[in-house]
Structures are given as structure tokens and as C-alpha cells.
Amino acid sequence: MSPDDHFRQTYAADFQPLLGYALRRVEQPADAADVxxxxxxxxxxxxxxxxxxPxxxxxxxxxxRRVLANHHRGGIRRQHLGERLRRRLSSVVPDPANEVPERLAVHDALARLGELDREVLTLTVWEGLEPREIAEVLGVNAAAVRTRLSRARSRLRELVGDDLGPPGHVFSVLTVPTPKEGR
Structure with a gap:
């Protein structure tokens, strides 16, 4: 019998027993299939x-058995890596749950602004664009963007009210945190 034929017969005869073996040794059925x-x-x-x-x-x-050992070692490595990444992420990005009420209020107010006001604000705050860059994106002149931005900020502050503290804080709540470089 050729090695290919032997493999086919072995696969047909031993797939189910090996699957049972793996299922009893892993947490997830998909992992058993991988093994x-x-x-x-x-x-x-x-x-x-x-x-x-025989x-x-x-x-x-x-x-x-060796594949399972590698699978378990890989799982442990992934778990340790995940823990390290979670620690690093928590040191770079603050817990957003602390700002949920503020974020909801600001996002609600932002949604009530006109589309162009909202776009000018988000391009400024979220994307970090300058008025001249926003003017290029929107196809208008920079002076119009500066005027629109000033009015949009005022409207947003009016909609949010004094509940969120100083005006600058409203915009810090709007800011979506991004990982800092070099950490």
C-alpha cells in the first residue's frame, strides 16, 4: 500500500478517536478541531x-499529545501577552467608564448640531486638523472654517451648558484617546 493510501485509511479510521481525545483535553471545541x-x-x-x-x-x-502541549504553551503565551497588553493599554488610555455621563452629554449635544458644524468640530478635535486643512477637506476657504468653528464651539457649549465645567473641558471629553507614541 502506498503512503498516500495508508494516510487516507488512517484518517478515515482515526479521525473520530483523535477528535474525542482532543475534545477531552481542551476548553473549546474549535481548539480540538485545530489540534x-x-x-x-x-x-x-x-x-x-x-x-x-495498530x-x-x-x-x-x-x-x-505534542500538538496539544504546543497548543497549551501557546495559550499561556497568548494569555501573558494579553495581560501585558491590557496593562499597557490601561496605562496609556484612561478607563472610559469614568467619563460615560459626560461623553453621552457631549455626544448628544454634538448630534444636535448641524452637519457642517459637527464636521468642523470633529475634524478639529478628533482628527487634529488645522482650519486651513479643514478648508481643503471641505472645499471652502480657511476664513469660513475659522468662523464656522468659532460658532460651532459656542453652539456646543450652549447645548451642553455649565454642567461639564469650563469650556475647554467640553472639548477634552470629545477627544477620543489614542495610544501615545514611544511607550
Missing amino acids: VAETFLIAWRRRHEMPTG ETRLWLYGVA
Whole structure:
């Protein structure tokens, strides 16, 4: 029998037992499918070395065992990396839950502005564009943008009221935090 035929027979006979083996050793069924797929990929690559007879299934269990070990080590590495990234993210980006009421009030007020006022404000605050750059984006002159921006800021402050503190704070609440460079 050719190595390809032997592999096909082995796959047909041992897929279900290997899937059961993997399912009992991982938390998620999708992970078990990945383990079995990787096991058979290795078996396919090494089909010329695969033993015949009853030893085939035992050999596959050995391969699956090593794949599972790699899977678990990878999971631990991903977990540690995730923890490190969460710590780093929390040091760079403040917890947005602290500003939810303020953000809701500002976003509600922003939604009540006219479309052009809203666009001028968001291009300024969120995108960090200068009036001359906004003028280019909108296809108007920079003086019109400066006037529109001044009026939009005033309208936004009127809509929000004095509840959010000084006028500059309204715009800081509008700002969407982005990760700082160099950390």
C-alpha cells in the first residue's frame, strides 16, 4: 500500500478517536478541531515514516499529545501577552467608564448640531486638523472654517451648558484617546 493510501485509511479510521481525545483535553471545541487538523497535517508530512498496523493510532496519539502541549504553551503565551497588553493599554488610555455621563452629554449635544458644524468640530478635535486643512477637506476657504468653528464651539457649549465645567473641558471629553507614541 502506498503512503498516500495508508494516510487516507488512517484518517478515515482515526479521525473520530483523535477528535474525542482532543475534545477531552481542551476548553473549546474549535481548539480540538485545530489540534486534530494539525495532527493530521503532521501525519501527512511524515506519511512516509508513519508506522503501519495498530501502531499507527498510537503514533497519532503521540503526535496529538505534542500538538496539544504546543497548543497549551501557546495559550499561556497568548494569555501573558494579553495581560501585558491590557496593562499597557490601561496605562496609556484612561478607563472610559469614568467619563460615560459626560461623553453621552457631549455626544448628544454634538448630534444636535448641524452637519457642517459637527464636521468642523470633529475634524478639529478628533482628527487634529488645522482650519486651513479643514478648508481643503471641505472645499471652502480657511476664513469660513475659522468662523464656522468659532460658532460651532459656542453652539456646543450652549447645548451642553455649565454642567461639564469650563469650556475647554467640553472639548477634552470629545477627544477620543489614542495610544501615545514611544511607550
